[in-house]
Each structure stands twice: as structure tokens, then as C-alpha cells.
Amino acid sequence: xxxxxxxxxxxxxxxxxxxxxxxxxxxxxxxxxxxxxxxxxxxxxxxxxxxxxxxxxxxxxxxxxxxxxxxxxxxxxxxxxxxxxxxxxxxxxxxxxxxxxxxxxxxxxxxxxxxxxxxxxxxxxxxxxxxxxxxxxxxxxxxxxxxxxxxxxxxxxxxxxxxxxxxxxxxxxxxxxxxxxxxxxxxxxxxxxxxxxxxxxxxxxxxxxxxxxxxxxxxxxxxxxxxxxxxxxxxxxxxxxxxxxxxxxxxxxxxxxxxxxxxxxxxxxxxxxxxxxxxxxxxxxxxxxxxxxxxxxxxxxxxxxxxxxxxxxxxxxxxxxxxxxxxxxxxxxxxxxxxxxxxxxxxxxxxxxxxxxxxxxxxxxxxxxxxxxxxxxxxxxxxxxxxxxxxxxxxxxxxxxxxxxxxxxxxxxxxxxxxxxxxxxxxxxxxxxxxxxxxxxxxxxxxxxx
Numbered sequence: 001x002x003x004x005x006x007x008x009x010x011x012x013x014x015x016x017x018x019x020x021x022x023x024x025x026x027x028x029x030x031x032x033x034x035x036x037x038x039x040x041x042x043x044x045x046x047x048x049x050x051x052x053x054x055x056x057x058x059x060x061x062x063x064x065x066x067x068x069x070x071x072x073x074x075x076x077x078x079x080x081x082x083x084x085x086x087x088x089x090x091x092x093x094x095x096x097x098x099x100x101x102x103x104x105x106x107x108x109x110x111x112x113x114x115x116x117x118x119x120x121x122x123x124x125x126x127x128x129x130x131x132x133x134x135x136x137x138x139x140x141x142x143x144x145x146x147x148x149x150x151x152x153x154x155x156x157x158x159x160x161x162x163x164x165x166x167x168x169x170x171x172x173x174x175x176x177x178x179x180x181x182x183x184x185x186x187x188x189x190x191x192x193x194x195x196x197x198x199x200x201x202x203x204x205x206x207x208x209x210x211x212x213x214x215x216x217x218x219x220x221x222x223x224x225x226x227x228x229x230x231x232x233x234x235x236x237x238x239x240x241x242x243x244x245x246x247x248x249x250x251x252x253x254x255x256x257x258x259x260x261x262x263x264x265x266x267x268x269x270x271x272x273x274x275x276x277x278x279x280x281x282x283x284x285x286x287x288x289x290x291x292x293x294x295x296x297x298x299x300x301x302x303x304x305x306x307x308x309x310x311x312x313x314x315x316x317x318x319x320x321x322x323x324x325x326x327x328x329x330x331x332x333x334x335x336x337x338x339x340x341x342x343x344x345x346x347x348x349x350x351x352x353x354x355x356x357x358x359x360x361x362x363x364x365x366x367x368x369x370x371x372x373x374x375x376x377x378x379x380x381x382x383x384x385x386x387x388x389x390x391x392x393x394x395x396x397x398x399x400x401x402x403x404x405x406x407x408x409x410x411x412x413x414x415x416x417x418x419x420x421x422x423x424x425x426x427x428x429x430x431x432x433x434x435x436x437x438x439x440x441x442x443x444x445x446x447x448x449x450x
Contacts, residue, residue, distance in 0.1 A: 121241025
């Protein structure tokens with residue numbers, strides 16, 4: 001819909017100048033250097049801040065502040081906080097260092113990207129959408145997390161937003177829906193998708209959305225900024241559940257959203273301040289602390305995941321496996337193009353059907369196994385879960401099955417316990433889930449040789 005966003009032309013111009021780049025990833029050493037930073041901020045555990053004088057208070061409420069300070073970060077913590085501001089700047093640097101470099105070289109005075117940290121990933125998604133969506137607007141949605149799915153259905157049911165679910169791995173689906181429904185104002189996708197690990201071509205889809213003044217919103221949680229930087233590929237808004245890889249220790253819940261500065265400083269900030277989805281200063285400090293080793297953690301987790309995938313792919317008790325690093329993956333080439341590595345998430349189906357899957361996961365519910373039966377991901381602890389009954393249980397069964405989320409699908413988030421430990425535990429769990437003595441015997445012999 002032409003002219004839907006007053007700030008579109010300004011954003012589109014800067015997007016082409018500064019955000020798109022042929023270099024798909026930030027240099028790994030520079031990434032780690034930003035993560036480590038120059039030290040952590042103080043924990044500003046307070047709700048309100050004293051002004052220097054009346055003029056200082058008036059200026060901050062008008063959005064003006066000393067250079068280097070976010071105007072509302074020293075007014076009232078629902079509007080912002082210095083501890084949260086530090087984290088916002090760090091995530092901004094990780095996702096947008098190339099934008100900073102280009103803008104500085106061009107002596108660009110106006111900001112290109114804005115960033116907000118939230119109390120959860122869902123707070124980031126819901127507030128980002130509510131800042132611009134209106135009754136009668138259309139929203140194209142890919143294969144997304146269960147709560148994201150239920151939220152957009154809520155918008156459809158209660159607010160008259162037309163939601164069109166589609167397989168965004170097929171770029172032509174997005175093009176056809178935008179052509180058929182000119183009221184579409186945004187495309188929301190996850191890549192890799194949760195939990196099937198399908199990959200959507202961000203760059204190809206962005207060319208379609210740009211031509212129609214439609215926002216492309218990418219949930220980058222499964223990759224973290226280390227593995228994928230969607231602004232470089234043409235995304236307009238990037239979202240993370242920081243609870244996952246960015247925190248990495250299951251110690252805090254948080255989310256972050258980054259996008260066009262004119263929107264984030266206007267309509268988006270209005271939604272942010274009025275909805276009140278801000279995190280506590282301590283949670284922001286925890287996430288800043290965890291961020292310091294993000295690149296090192298994810299690199300180690302991916303290394304282990306690759307080995308486990310090879311093991312599972314050859315295991316006689318594993319029926320099928322979904323992993324972007326396998327050449328058999330349907331979007332393998334796209335993943336190679338836009339990701340630094342294939343990630344540390346694995347999805348697979350076990351022989352023996354649903355009952356075997358239940359036995360496998362109950363095995364990891366025991367306290368003497370090296371991973372946990374839990375629904376989070378991205379932690380140094382490995383987590384295993386059953387999407388159909390847990391994270392995606394709220395999706396109507398027909399839609400869930402169409403997306404490949406079967407009753408036998410298992411999702412595994414690989415942690416930092418090490419390959420041998422996880423391999424042996426998975427093998428023991430799979431053997432317990434299936435009582436075939438012949439298969440168990442052959443696997444014993446194989447492990448002894450290996």
C-alpha cells in the first residue's frame with residue numbers, strides 16, 4: 001500500500017546506502033571484541049531519576065539529552081534505564097556495525113536504526129507490531145513460534161488484522177500474497193524456523209517487500225547476531241528473544257527489537273512507553289554480562305551440533321533429521337549464503353513413533369542425564385522438548401501438521417556439555433525408547449569401535 005508509512009522513503013534511502021551489504025557477516029574477531037567491550041555498566045536499580053534542573057527535565061521529555069545519552073533513559077525506568085541503554089547499544093553494534101561505519105564515513109548526522117530492549121521476546125514482537133498495525137491491515141506470517149502464532153491470531157480475531165499464514169521458504173508465496181492482498185503491510189518470519197529449521201531467503205524476500213513498501217520483520221533468535229545479521233540481507237526490523245543465545249545461561253528473560261529510527265523514535269516509542277514492556281535494570285545487566293562470551297559460546301555449540309547431527313543421521317533409531325548444515329536440507333544453499341554457520345538447533349523424528357519419542361524425552365527428565373527436558377534453547381545447558389505438545393501446542397493441529405510439526409518431532413538445543421557426553425546420552429535414550437535388541441547390540445559394538 002503506497003504511502004502506508006510516512007517515514008518509508010527516508011528509511012528506504014538509508015537502507016540502501018548503509019544497511020545492505022555484500023559482506024554478510026561482521027568479522028568474527030571484531031564481533032567478539034564488541035561482546036567483551038570495555039566493561040559492564042553499574043546496575044541502576046531504581047525507578048526514577050533526579051533532573052539537574054527544570055530545563056533538564058523539560059528537555060528529556062522532549063527527547064533531548066546530552067550527547068551519548070538516550071533521552072528517556074534517565075527519566076523513569078519504564079521509559080528506559082542506563083543499564084538497559086548499555087545493552088541496547090551493544091546489540092545495536094553487533095547487528096549494525098557496518099551501518100555505523102558507513103554512516104560515519106558519509107558524515108551522516110541522523111540515526112539510521114533504533115533499538116529497544118524488552119522484558120521478553122514476546123514483548124518485543126507484540127509491541128513492535130502494535131506500534132504500526134491498524135484494523136484492516138494485512139500481515140503475512142511464516143512458520144513461527146507458538147506464542148507468536150497465537151498473538152497474530154489474536155490480532156486477527158480481535159482487531160480485524162488480516163493474517164495470512166504461508167510457507168516463506170517459497171519466496172513466490174510471499175510475492176503472490178502481496179499481489180493478492182494490497183493491504184499487507186508486513187511480513188513476519190523466523191529463519192531458521194522454529195522448530196522445523198526451514199530457512200527463508202531474507203534477501204530474495206526483501207526485494208519483494210521493498211517494491212511494495214512492506215516491512216520485512218525477521219525473528220533472528222535461532223541464530224543470534226553471531227550467525228546471521230538480517231539488516232545486511234535487506235530486513236527492515238530484527239527481533240531476538242534474548243532469553244536464548246544472547247543470555248545463554250537461562251538466567252533471565254528479555255527481548256530486543258531493532259529497526260528504522262524514524263519509526264522507533266516515534267510510533268514505536270509511544271507503544272513502548274505506554275505498554276510498559278521494559279525489563280528490570282538487573283535483567284539488563286545480566287544479559288550484558290552474558291553477552292560477553294556470545295560468539296565463543298555459539299561457535300562451540302555449533303561445533304558440537306555438527307558432530308551430533310552426523311551421529312544422529314547415521315543412527316538406526318532416528319527416522320529423519322532436520323538441520324541446515326546437512327546437504328540434504330532443502331534450503332542448504334540459502335543457509336550457506338546468509339548464515340555464518342548452521343546453528344546449534346536440531347530437530348529429528350525417532351523410530352517407534354510418538355511413544356518412543358515420549359520415552360526418549362522422559363529419559364532426559366531424569367536428574368542423572370546431561371541435558372534437561374525443557375522448552376527453552378540457546379543455553380549452555382542442552383534442552384530437549386516435544387514441540388507438538390509444548391512450544392507449539394497452541395497451534396491448530398491441521399496447521400501444525402502442514403508445517404511439519406508432527407507428533408513424533410523432537411527439538412534439541414545443543415549446549416556446552418561436549419560431543420561425547422551428549423552422544424552417549426542420546427544413544428542411551430534412543431535405545432531405551434526402542435526395545436529392539438538387535439539394533440541396541442549393533443550400536444553397542446559401533447560405540448566400542450568409535
